Amino acid sequence: QVQLVESGGGLVQAGGSLRLSCAASKRTVSSYSMGWFRQAPEKEREFVAAITWSGGNTYYADSVKGRFTISRDTAKNTVDLRMHSLKPEDTAVYYCVADRSPNLYTDYPSWDYWGQGTQVTVSS
Numbered sequence: 001q002v003q004l005v006e007s008g009g010g011l012v013q014a015g016g017s018l019r020l021s022c023a024a025s026k027r028t029v030s031s032y033s034m035g036w037f038r039q040a041p042e043k044e045r046e047f048v049a050a051i052t053w054s055g056g057n058t059y060y061a062d063s064v065k066g067r068f069t070i071s072r073d074t075a076k077n078t079v080d081l082r083m084h085s086l087k088p089e090d091t092a093v094y095y096c097v098a099d100r101s102p103n104l105y106t107d108y109p110s111w112d113y114w115g116q117g118t119q120v121t122v123s124s
Helices: none
Strands: 004-007 010-013 018-024 033-039 046-051 058-060 068-073 078-083 092-099 118-123
Touching (some): 004 092, 018 033, 033 078, 046 092
Parallel strands (some): 010 118
Antiparallel strands (some): 033 046, 033 092, 046 058
């Protein structure tokens, strides 16, 4: 069973930065595709970014491209999401996800494993 634990959320002003981290059980990061989704109040769960198990490919939602960076550390078995130039519309609960598929899906049902989420709040 894969377990994912997010950390690093918090309150930040617009234009600021945050780094989210996801600690995974076993050797998940080196053998699973990993990603991040987010969900704002009364909105659908939304794809943010993903990285393949090899680390060779990444994919971003248009809304975060150029501002967010996903990366992985296989030695620590963690996946990070570095967020810059944050906007109030980035406010959401951010979830770390993992899946055995080598494909980077943007629909949330395609991801098998989910963390509990971490709150990110961007004030204007």
